Amino acid sequence: MSRPIRATVNTTALSHNLRTVKALAPASKVWSVVKANAYGHGLSRCYEALAFTDGFALLNYEEAILLREAGITQPILLLEGFFKPNDLPLIDAYQLTTAVHSEWQLQALANFPAKKPIAVYLKINNGMNRLGFSPDEVLTIWQRLKVLPSVGEVTLMSHFARADENSIFLREPLQRLAQATTAISAPRCYANSAATLWHPDTHHQWIRPGVVLYGASPSGRAVDIEPYNLRPVMGLHSEIIAIQQVTAGEGIGYGHRYTTTAPQRIGIIACGYADGYPRHAPSGTPVWVAGKLCKTVGTVSMDMLMVDLTNCPEANIGSDVELWGAQLPVDTIAEAAGTVGYELLTAVTQRVPFTTLT
Structure with missing residues (x-):
């Protein structure tokens, strides 16, 4: 029998979240972002639950081809565009939409004899300073394209660095975009998950929700998405595999970074950083054990972590444990560990078996 750790993907919750997002931007079309293997949930497990989306957005050709060969006919957007000029035949053959963010990509498109005009998303660097053309050159680039x-069709695309914060941080980027694109008649796609939820003035013709589709918060705080009734799609579960009764003054785990101050009942859970649980999660990180909230103690090991069961006498060997999911939002665990839910969802490793729930 394999270890009891397991992950679940609830496709009904995924469909629900997409409907919720569509209702927030009823005049916009939706790119469902499925990059990073659908944020760690498994693209092959998720795409059917998103079948009523207007398009899929991702990074890798392999994932784009998987969707096309599965019968997906909606547009598929390559968010980082193509990486070499010899990628263009694939884009042409599979009728993909590509971001364009660099001069060399313009030159490659100019030299490529496409069988059918390629839809392009012109990326504008709006203060994120990752990809894109500066606002003052956008009009010229658009005219060249x-x-x-x-x-084929050219859509304007940008990204907000601070859409998960106060709306004051969007004023300047929005003004910059408006000034740079006044003379351009083209669809716009500016809104990521955070902008989709909290800044309806950014919605325009297309939105690009990502992490919210999977029931996690773009701000990293679970409380921020509570009003939207988004449902967690992934659950990470395991079991108690051993119990230790320790006295006061004993160290727990590697480095004895936790020392008991009173007698404690310590449960050992079959989950560690080799499964994707964050090693840097401190003592006190919440864990749901046998229907009750408990807390971790000591350093997370490769294959195990420890939890205080002193106030959970009903927990025994074999008791079910939720590391994150319906009872514990992934953002709650991430916040305790000093990271974001995005990282935890995409970090679950290959040795964890997944089960699809419908």
Whole structure:
């Protein structure tokens, strides 16, 4: 029998979250972002639950081809565009939409004899300073793209660095975008998950929800998405595999970074950082054990972590444990560990078996 650790993916919750997002932006089309293997949930497990989306957005050709060969006919957007000029035949063959963010990509498109014009998302660097053309050159780039025979519809695309914070941080980026694109007649796609939830003035023709589809918060705080009734899609579960009765003054785990101050009942859970649980999660990180909230103690090991069961006498060997999921939002665990839910969802390792729930 394999170890009791397991992950679940609730596709009904995924469909529910997409409907919720659509209702928030009823005048916009939706790119469902499924990059990073659907944020760690498994693209092959998720795409059917998102079948009523307007398009899929991702990074890898392998994932795009998987969708096309599965019968997906909606647009598929390559969020980082193509990486080499010889990628363009794949884009042409599978009718993909590509971001364009660099001069060399413009040159490659100009030299490519596409069988069918390629839809392009013109990326504007709006203060994120990762990818994109500066606002003052966007009009010129758009004009160049419009005359290329290899290019079809051009959509303006940007990204907000601080959409998960106060709306004051969007004022300047929005003004910059408006000034740079006044003379451009083209669809716009600006809103990520945070902007979709909290800044309806960014919705325009397309939105790009990502982590919210999976029931996690773009701010990293579970409380921020409570009003939207988003449902967690992934659950990470295991069991108690041993129990230790320790006296006061004993160390727990590697480095004895936790020392008991009174007698404690310590449960050992079959889950560790080799499964994707954050090693840097401190003592006190919440864990749901046998229907009750408990807390971790000591350093997370490769294959195990420890939890205080002193106030949970009903827990025994074999008791069910939820590391995150319906009772414990992934953002709650991430916040305790000083990271974000995105990282935990995408970090679950291959040795954890997944089960799809419908």
